[in-house]
Amino acid sequence: MSKITSKGWCYARCGPISRVLKHVTFDVVPKKEEVIVDVLQAPLHRTDAAVVNGTALGRRRFSSAGFPRVGGCEGVGKVVEAGASQNVKEGDMVWVAPLHGTWATRVAVDHKMVHKIDPKHVSLAVNASNYIVAQHLLNGFASLRKGQVIVQNGGSSLTSLAVAALAKPLGVKVFTACTPGERFKGAKERHANYSSEVFEYNGKGARAMRQAIGNVGATLYLNGVGGRHFDTFLGLVGFGGHVVSYGAQNGVGLMISGSNLIYNEVTMQGLFLPSYLAGISYSERQTKLDFVLQQLSSMGFSYPTSVAASLEQLPNVWDDAFVHGGKKGVVIVGK
DSSP states (O other): OOOEEEEEEEEOSSSSHHHHEEEEEEEEOOOTTEEEEEEEEEEOOHHHHHHHHTOSTTOOSSOOOOSSEEOOSOEEEEEEEOTTOSSOOTTOEEEEOSSOOOSBSEEEEEGGGEEEOOGGGHHHHTTHHHHHHHHHHHHSSOOOOTTOEEEEOOTTSHHHHHHHHHHGGGTOEEEEEEOSSTTHHHHHHHHHTTTOEEEESSHHHHHHHHHHHTTOOEEEEEESSOBTTHHHHHTTEEEEEEEEEOSOGGGTOBOOOSHHHHHTTOEEEEOOHHHHHHTSOHHHHHHHHHHHHHHHHHHTOOOOEEEESSGGGGGGGHHIIIIIOSSEEEEEOOO
16 A cells, blocks of 8 residues: 555653644555554543653553654544455444554554444444443453442543443442542432442442442452552452452552451452453454444443544643543544
């Protein structure tokens, strides 16, 4: 394939966002195994914030292009050249799986990381990685049965809401913890749509959650936040329960005592999305994508967004997504 021209936001270095990102025009030279995609929508992902903050550079479990490189890490678009791909063709609407820069008008992506989607799911699929994570948290670590209990923190996040939504048809009870503050009320209202009660992420909230759960210990504890209250909620996990840690952990890690783990023989495991997605086959990833999009679409699932109406306006929604929180940043790249 011949060289093409693209325009987008590229990381130049680590530091304040005004110095990190530059809006430039650049050439894209696709490789034989790559698909060319016109990007339509792309999210502002936690991984992007980690690059800007300088907290992602030490991770060695996935490979990224050197700087400068296109920002973003997933999104949706339309195939304009399919190359050697046997899975998508020109004109297909697709999801570009992490980790690949998508804050640009046109990108070249390895054909193994491009998945066809129904055009009606475009606005939902822009954040598909969150839904795939949520589904894996539910079925990848424990054999859940109707009536069992899940405890999770990070209640204002998109992933936690997707967990509650996907768990509801299973008959699993989800109890959610959220840090008190301006985002708490919104989280409580959203989770109520999926019968997930929300409690404060502190000692008071843990006591109230224990009373609500009763004598049935949680089968699964999904930890996306960490911090000093992690151990308090760990006490709600029942005998033989399992803890899965994922997400940014607020940069503080876990504060934990061993007694809850020992007495209840609780096991712990971590989930790192890029490694998980890279470790499953293309067909399995496609199946999971189709399932979560269909399931959530049928429920009318939604989450608050702060939308940049054009690629040039992307920096305007940064603070909404990462400083104020409680919203997902999305940039409209093309039509």
